[in-house]
Amino acid sequence: CSLRLLRLNSTEVISAALIPKRVMLEEGKTYFWCSCGRSAKQPFCDGKHKGTSFKPVKFSVEKNGKSFLCRCKHTRNQPYCDLTHIKVMGKKLTGQKMS
16 A cells, blocks of 8 residues: 555545544544545544645534535545545446546
8 A cells, every 4th residue: 555655646636435434523522634644544534644745624614513525536525525525426426437
């Protein structure tokens, strides 16, 4: 796995998973969502973006609750899932690249 990561372009996003992660988020706590897909602590950042063009997305919530966080890394509503993973799955199945 680590050799594969070394060969990746530092601007290439990795889909960590093709389904979102349901997480409990706490009011008043600051979170850092992984935007590159390299983190071993998905969907949260663990610093593996260093040396790439990616930065984690800092966010917090106004009240305690469960949310679905994106792991395909193509959402247009970072860090939340917007169902883009369905499009990503289709493109992967047909061999098309994400635009």
